[in-house]
Amino acid sequence: MLTKKQAMLFFMLGTFLFSIIFIGLTYDTVTRGIPKHTHEENMTDAVVRGRTLWDQHNCMGCHTIMGEGAYYAPELTKVYERRGPGYIKAVLMSKTPWAPRGRKMVAYGFSEEEADDLVAFLKWIGEADLNGFPPKPTFKPQSKD
Numbered sequence: 111m112l113t114k115k116q117a118m119l120f121f122m123l124g125t126f127l128f129s130i131i132f133i134g135l136t137y138d139t140v141t142r143g144i145p146k147h148t149h150e151e152n153m154t155d156a157v158v159r160g161r162t163l164w165d166q167h168n169c170m171g172c173h174t175i176m177g178e179g180a181y182y183a184p185e186l187t188k189v190y191e192r193r194g195p196g197y198i199k200a201v202l203m204s205k206t207p208w209a210p211r212g213r214k215m216v217a218y219g220f221s222e223e224e225a226d227d228l229v230a231f232l233k234w235i236g237e238a239d240l241n242g243f244p245p246k247p248t249f250k251p252q253s254k255d
């Protein structure tokens with residue numbers, strides 16, 4: 111059985127040790143992990159401008175990216191891979207609400223330059239290493255009987 115003093119020492123040393131480990135791992139994530147997984151070197155001016163447009167127009171009010179945002183409209187993390195730049199630009203530059211599947215996307219009517227910047231941002235996001243997120247849907251073949 112530990113005495114009160116020993117229990118206190120055990121608590122203090124344990125807290126200190128794990129705080130040091132926690133700070134070390136946080137430092138590693140911020141200085142090495144995030145730049146490596148997001149390919150920070152590919153973050154061009156166009157990507158930054160696209161991100162600014164993304165924030166200014168509240169795209170997350172309807173969409174999710176990396177799982178964050180609202181669930182009204184499609185997840186956009188892998189939209190570049192799924193749809194390609196031509197389709198995305200058509201959606202963003204459309205003067206009428208894009209809605210082939212029923213729900214309406216805002217008709218922003220972006221200029222070609224703005225659409226290119228948003229495409230650059232979505233391409234960059236799509237190339238980030240997200241540890242397998244979002245998972246690819248598995249479509250099981252229907253049984254014949």
Ligand code: HEC
Nearest residue numbers: 167169172183184198201208209210211212213214215216
């Ligand atoms: C009012 C809600 C709303 C907002 C805000 C919104 N969208 Fe959308 N968006 C939608 C809906 C709904 C769709 C799906 C339309 C369809 O396919 O029928 C869509 C589709 C898209 C698509 C095509 C996705 C796919 O898989 O086909 C892209 C790309 C897109 N939006 C980008 C954006 C960007 C970038 C912004 C911000 C500048 C934005 N959206 C803001 C509702 C919204």
